[in-house]
Amino acid sequence: MRKKIVAGNWKMNKTLQEGVALASELNDALKVETVKCDVVICVPATHIVSVVNSVSADKIGVGAQNSADKVSGAYTGEISAAMVKSTGAGYVILGHSERRAYYGETDAILKTKTDLALENGLTPIFCIGEVLEERQSEKHFDVVKSQIVNGLFHLSADDFKKVVLAYEPVWAIGTGVTASKEQAQEMHAFIRTVLAEKYGQDVAQEISILYGGSCNPKNAAELFANPDVDGGLIGGAALKVEDFMAIIKAW
Numbered sequence: 001m002r003k004k005i006v007a008g009n010w011k012m013n014k015t016l017q018e019g020v021a022l023a024s025e026l027n028d029a030l031k032v033e034t035v036k037c038d039v040v041i042c043v044p045a046t047h048i049v050s051v052v053n054s055v056s057a058d059k060i061g062v063g064a065q066n067s068a069d070k071v072s073g074a075y076t077g078e079i080s081a082a083m084v085k086s087t088g089a090g091y092v093i094l095g096h097s098e099r100r101a102y103y104g105e106t107d108a109i110l111k112t113k114t115d116l117a118l119e120n121g122l123t124p125i126f127c128i129g130e131v132l133e134e135r136q137s138e139k140h141f142d143v144v145k146s147q148i149v150n151g152l153f154h155l156s157a158d159d160f161k162k163v164v165l166a167y168e169p170v171w172a173i174g175t176g177v178t179a180s181k182e183q184a185q186e187m188h189a190f191i192r193t194v195l196a197e198k199y200g201q202d203v204a205q206e207i208s209i210l211y212g213g214s215c216n217p218k219n220a221a222e223l224f225a226n227p228d229v230d231g232g233l234i235g236g237a238a239l240k241v242e243d244f245m246a247i248i249k250a251w
């Protein structure tokens, strides 16, 4: 059985105090519920230690939203994978479309970031997805395949199995426009075929593939009902415990 995961991406939201309050409220909500998926929150780097200390590790995994493509040294402002790991975080989002678009993260950079995350025992939540024009010109399968091939296919099967994928059509992120359940399933099934060609069916069947892009309490259940959708990467709706819990309970 593949791991089911609902992961929140807080992006650049919440002060430290607000973030700790949000994480504690989520932790309290999870204490009184039996949930059927793993819950992860990827918080601003400044908040990780405090959030790790305010939640129960058996209820909530904590992650960063980025880590560096360098090991250490004179890289002002960067945070290495080893540093992220040393905070108590277990996950790191890599290749989010906002980082690809605004911070010039290429497949080559992401390849190195993934290697360093894995070497340091972090689980990468590796994001892939096409922009609107690519979907409209029917290049979405090629784009997603090339992001996977160029960013991840240098990994051994054993390392690849440690990665969580997140399919996030860029046109659906923060827009309120969600991929239909058919569009999500079609792409997730395609991704699994790509993985099977490289690593074989057994590995392909083991990888959790999350959907991200305006997932909310109203659409989560139908998206998660797809056989190849193993959960969600949630932006806006992860900032309110009520909404995030409703998505978690969609499993």
Ligand code: PEP
Binding pocket: 009, 168, 172, 173, 174, 175, 176, 212, 213, 214, 215, 233, 234, 235, 236, 237
């Ligand atoms: C995201 O940024 O990963 C995301 C899915 O955002 P939203 O849920 O707000 O579309």
